[in-house]
Amino acid sequence: MTAVAAAALAPGAGRARLFAGTGTLLRLALRRDRVLLPVWVAVIGLTVLSLPSALESVYGTAAERAGVARQMLANSSLRATYGPVFSDSLGGLVAWRIGAYAGVFAACLSLIVVVRHTRDEEESGRQEMLSAAMVGRRAPLTAALLAALVGNAALAVLIVGGLAAQGTAGALALGLGTAGVGMVFATAAAIAAQLTESARLAKGLTGGLLGAAYVLRAAGDAAENDGSSALTWASPIGWLENVRSFADERWWVLLLFVVAVAVQTCVAYGLAGRRDIGMSFLPTRPGPATGRLGTAGALAWRLQRGGVLGWGAAFLAAGLAFGAITGGATDLVGDNERTREIVERMGGQAGLTDAFLASMAGMLGMVAALYIVQAVLRQHAEETALRAEPVLAGAVGRLRWAGGHLAVAFGGAALIMLLGGLGLGIGYGGHLGPVLGACLVQLPAVWVIGGCAVLLYGVWPQAAPAAWGVAGAALLIGWLGPVLDLPGAVLELSPFTHLPKLPGEEMVWGAVEGLTAMTVALTAIGLAGLRSRDLTT
């Protein structure tokens, strides 16, 4: 007996055992993410790789590229949108056009992966069973961070390999910087996962941080034309810009990523070591002994209100920030027809202020598409967690149950766009009516994407998460379509393409009506599917 006990304890009673089982858990994580990781990495990577030739077809000559660079540097609103141009080489333009976005997407992927393998596992109770096996206390967090590292490293390799033709040093800087942004948010998510008890909240907090980082960069770039603003330096996305890929790379900036990742990793491990499994640092307060919730609709609102209010606050803040930097839009020296054309295709016909406001409203609309997808898919989460089953075993029809969630999803989208518009108008200091109109006109397109989510969920629930792909595709088309000169047929796949570019353009009711009718049709088919199918059990 004693011999057995001694043998079991002897080899690793020390620190090394804290990481026992990390390799196995990493393999488990990669196995579970075998679709998620490759798809995200491929989408981000291939988008970056397609840019050089696409940009070349738009800005064919050196003179055109120099022109665009000059204008971007001169105009604060354009800088806020795209960031400053540090080099008018093709590589420099690629870094300018995609850097921030590759970083944002890498950050999204990283935070999803980390929370999925840490707090999600604890919340579901799976971690308990895993940790009862030969798994060290630090192994789950380590495996999650390593899984994120694998994804970011693959992305970096893809970018470095694909852009090497434009200059090896620049490609290396852009690849490492993008992975750096990813890992900063991976480690930030690792901290959030220690602080909150719910995976949903951990993702929300980290996502909010990412949004703040984006707005900081935008505001900083509006203020300065060389990325030197303190606001830019406060944002990891600003660091990526300040690495200046393809423009005399500043390698030392990459150290910022290393330091931030190291510090955040230490904080996450420190927090993880000071708490029990499944617990958090935010204490759970007792609730009321009796409740007033009485309908499925009230339940849906109660479950989703935190999310709606969080998104609303974020939209208000983003609107205020973007409104405040709109003033500079009229600075543009209009000597390049091409740029003007692109700006107009992004936004509006008349004044460039209008065009800028329109493109901001469009951007808020595309982000609102992400809100509506998660709000609609909340039903899917309720169903698969078996929480819908006892509710539907009450005197609640499926349509009424779904109706509550859909009211929150579609009404919530209207609310957050309204708040975004308010922020934009107040930040700009005028034009409130037209700006609100510009934001609200996005709604039919947002709703169509919500309708697609309802359709998928109702008719083919296993494929419901594909609704994220629909929203993602609309974002990608909206962001890169104009600059890449994509064919009209592709642009028109996105519902946002059909909207009038307010303020500036004439209101077109036909498009709004058409999209609304489509939403109604998609939702009706989805609900009919939900009514007639088996519940997931």
Place this chain on the structure above:
Amino acid sequence: MTLAQRAIDNAVEVSGLHKSFGRTHALDGLNLHVGTGEVHGFLGPNGAGKSTTIRVLLGLLRADAGTVRLLGGDPWTDAVALHRRIAYVPGDVALWRNLSGGEVIDLYGRLRGGLDRARRTELTERFELDPTKKGHTYSKGNRQKVALVAAFASDADLLILDEPTAGLDPLMEEVFQRCVAEERDRGRTVLLSSHILSQVEELCDRVSIIRKGRTVESGSLADLRHLTRTSVTAVLAGPPGGLSGLPGVHGFEARGGSVRFQVDTDKLDAVLRSLTESGVRSLTCTPPTLEELFLRHYQDELGGAPAEVGAR
């Protein structure tokens, strides 16, 4: 005429129910008849189709074939009207992490026909449930109590309980059994799916045993016992004679003056006569336990007897 006004003999009426998931035949011609006002035990090994049947009864799954009537209505088309009169407790209760137990009890009460406030308070005390705790802080047993309090405090006519006491301690199990007995006394119908045979034996008027999606036995416990064997141990004055050769006697063992065997319950009479011929000094007759009934129906699964057609 509303559903409630219609006179119904059977609260649950299922015949020839089929349900497949892809190539898996979960239910293969299942029959289930639950009389109004009775406590009906619903037994079967894991994967036999108990939960699938219950989900069909709740209108969560649509039957492929067969007739299903619940309180005189169709569980799929009349789902909402029927659910006003039904309380359901799943075997694994999922709660919302940010709602307190009390809020969930009241929510379910309102989502059904209503809630008896006094009874809710009483049940909360009897089950020793703290209703102010948030959903994610409850243990499995306490989550189960939340659903049980909500069900017993409701005004439902039919309680559908799917392994409702998984995770409850023996004291709470006792409280649960008393609650079910009270429900029966109040004239409510209970469909109780369970693996705890002593619980079923204690509570149920009738039972249905299913296997591989089919009903293999249904009736009162007395009926079922009649179909099975009684264990007999006796000390005899003389030799046992031709006892071992009598029809219906199984597993005969003689040691010294005592004999042990099982006998088909309907052959008991002839066997007893033969015993008295040898002179009985002491006699113990044990009726079959539900466990034995249960094992008899499952054992070809364990022992590898001919597989049934249509099973997965």
